[in-house]
Amino acid sequence: MADKKTDRDTTKCQKVESQTEVSFSRNRDGQQRNPGLGHEEEDDDLECSAATSTARRGRMERRRLERCHRPSPGRDSNSDSDENEGEMSRRSLRCYFTAKTSHNPEENEATTSDLAAIEDEAKRSFDWVWDRESKSTASHVTLDEREVNFHLEYSCGTAACRGTMEMGEGQHYWEIKMVSSVYGTDMMVGIGTKEINFNDYSQTFCSLLGNDNNGESCGLSYTGAFHFAGSTNVFCGKFGQTDVIGVHLDMWKGTLSFYKNGQRLGTAKNGLVGKSWYPMVCSTAARSSMRLVQAVSYPSSLQFMCCTVLRKNIPVEKNVLTALPFPPGLKNYLNDRLSWLLGSQVDPTSNIPCYNKGTQTLLTIKGKLYSTEDGEKSKEV
Numbered sequence: 001m002a003d004k005k006t007d008r009d010t011t012k013c014q015k016v017e018s019q020t021e022v023s024f025s026r027n028r029d030g031q032q033r034n035p036g037l038g039h040e041e042e043d044d045d046l047e048c049s050a051a052t053s054t055a056r057r058g059r060m061e062r063r064r065l066e067r068c069h070r071p072s073p074g075r076d077s078n079s080d081s082d083e084n085e086g087e088m089s090r091r092s093l094r095c096y097f098t099a100k101t102s103h104n105p106e107e108n109e110a111t112t113s114d115l116a117a118i119e120d121e122a123k124r125s126f127d128w129v130w131d132r133e134s135k136s137t138a139s140h141v142t143l144d145e146r147e148v149n150f151h152l153e154y155s156c157g158t159a160a161c162r163g164t165m166e167m168g169e170g171q172h173y174w175e176i177k178m179v180s181s182v183y184g185t186d187m188m189v190g191i192g193t194k195e196i197n198f199n200d201y202s203q204t205f206c207s208l209l210g211n212d213n214n215g216e217s218c219g220l221s222y223t224g225a226f227h228f229a230g231s232t233n234v235f236c237g238k239f240g241q242t243d244v245i246g247v248h249l250d251m252w253k254g255t256l257s258f259y260k261n262g263q264r265l266g267t268a269k270n271g272l273v274g275k276s277w278y279p280m281v282c283s284t285a286a287r288s289s290m291r292l293v294q295a296v297s298y299p300s301s302l303q304f305m306c307c308t309v310l311r312k313n314i315p316v317e318k319n320v321l322t323a324l325p326f327p328p329g330l331k332n333y334l335n336d337r338l339s340w341l342l343g344s345q346v347d348p349t350s351n352i353p354c355y356n357k358g359t360q361t362l363l364t365i366k367g368k369l370y371s372t373e374d375g376e377k378s379k380e381v
Contacts, residue, residue, distance in 0.1 A: 184285035190219020
């Protein structure tokens with residue numbers, strides 16, 4: 001009996017030892033070790049934790065993409081299949097370009113405010129939008145033809161897009177917001193004629209607007225340089241992500257002027273009368289994006305000339321519509337059509353540093369003065 005009891009105890013101890021051995025982890029050489037000794041076990045735990053975190057992020061990304069491709073509820077998928085496919089494509093591109101990888105609460109607030117801005121912009125009336133038929137193959141028009149996304153995966157050249165309206169006469173003003181990071185060889189806002197062939201630049205990294213020697217295009221680079229007919233002149237300071245660049249094409253005088261975040265930068269080019277221009281944008285940066293936030297056009301009338309005189313005689317930090325006693329109806333009309341001209345022309349972000357994509361340096365916005373062609377002074381902001 002004693003021998004049997006001893007055998008049972010031995011077997012029990014062997015089982016416990018076996019279970020204990022299994023519970024211990026092993027190092028890379030296959031040797032058993034005690035997790036309470038040394039720091040190697042902590043390293044393995046960190047590696048395991050990192051792998052788990054990576055897998056979790058992958059699952060979250062897949063769920064996000066599935067939500068982007070999920071059709072709206074309550075719609076007939078058979079009768080509206082083509083429309084649903086287009087809507088899902090637009091949603092996918094918006095998710096692709098607006099997805100945030102940072103856990104910074106300030107960036108999350110910025111994303112929420114940006115979505116609210118998109119909804120507000122959608123209520124506006126646009127006199128023109130981006131042309132799906134007049135663009136590079138690497139340009140993708142989304143968001144009701146108001147946003148252009150360049151180089152969805154990688155960039156091998158310069159992509160561009162043209163607006164739908166021909167601007168041969170009258171007054172034209174539009175604003176473009178830098179939605180994505182601003183970096184690379186160049187990202188530009190400007191004008192051009194139909195003579196510009198986008199395919200000539202699809203395999204070339206360049207400043208497309210103003211690159212031709214015939215004066216068929218001109219544009220403002222994010223570096224602050226203005227390009228026309230193969231020449232480059234320093235015009236203003238750099239601009240980056242979230243900045244709004246305003247463009248005023250005056251076909252009565254033949255001038256092209258720029259604004260940044262509501263502040264007038266000055267007139268960049270004269271002598272534009274005699275050609276039919278189109279609004280244009282271009283980019284060499286991968287996964288870059290620009291959005292049209294305002295586009296108004298109207299004839300060169302006495303009313304517009306009077307408004308320009310009022311603007312010159314009221315301090316730039318004041319809003320003309322609040323500084324003078326306009327009748328309510330006229331005030332509302334002017335606010336809808338000419339707020340860019342009559343509103344306060346002080347950049348609210350002039351003292352805020354602007355961060356671009358990882359490879360870019362901090363773009364500080366501090367002032368230097370540059371002379372423009374018509375003798376005005378324009379501040380670098």
